[in-house]
Amino acid sequence: MDSKLTSTKPVLPVGRVNTIMKSSSDVEIVSKESSVIMSKAAELFIRSLTQEGYSETNQGRKLDYKHLSNVVHSDEKYNFLRDILPKKITVLEFKKIMAKKEAAERGSDGEDSSSEEESSSEESNSSKSSDDSQKH
Numbered sequence: 653m654d655s656k657l658t659s660t661k662p663v664l665p666v667g668r669v670n671t672i673m674k675s676s677s678d679v680e681i682v683s684k685e686s687s688v689i690m691s692k693a694a695e696l697f698i699r700s701l702t703q704e705g706y707s708e709t710n711q712g713r714k715l716d717y718k719h720l721s722n723v724v725h726s727d728e729k730y731n732f733l734r735d736i737l738p739k740k741i742t743v744l745e746f747k748k749i750m751a752k753k754e755a756a757e758r759g760s761d762g763e764d765s766s767s768e769e770e771s772s773s774e775e776s777n778s779s780k781s782s783d784d785s786q787k788h
Contacts, residue, residue: 662691669694
């Protein structure tokens with residue numbers, strides 16, 4: 653096993669982790685021990701995510717955004733990261749998605765307007781019939 657994996661000293665700056673932890677409104681005091689543990693936990697989390705991302709590269713030389721995004725979207729344990737690392741799509745794919753969305757909105761607007769027209773025509777018909785009955 654790699655000696656870096658078993659070292660107790662975290663690689664991430666403990667002071668920075670301490671500041672991040674204190675930035676939460678729920679936290680008043682952060683002990684030094686908890687900051688060290690959280691630094692080490694964050695380091696292990698980052699290592700795990702990057703190793704899984706590297707396996708997506710098919711033993712390539714370069715770890716890209718798309719590899720990490722694929723890991724996040726394929727493994728349920730990373731659900732909390734899906735908004736932060738969305739799947740990368742092309743401009744053409746984006747345009748197709750937006751066109752479908754606009755078509756769906758137009759379709760739902762057409763249904764709403766036709767039902768509104770129907771209800772307004774029913775109201776006008778009923779008011780005409782009541783007017784006619786009052787005249788007679």
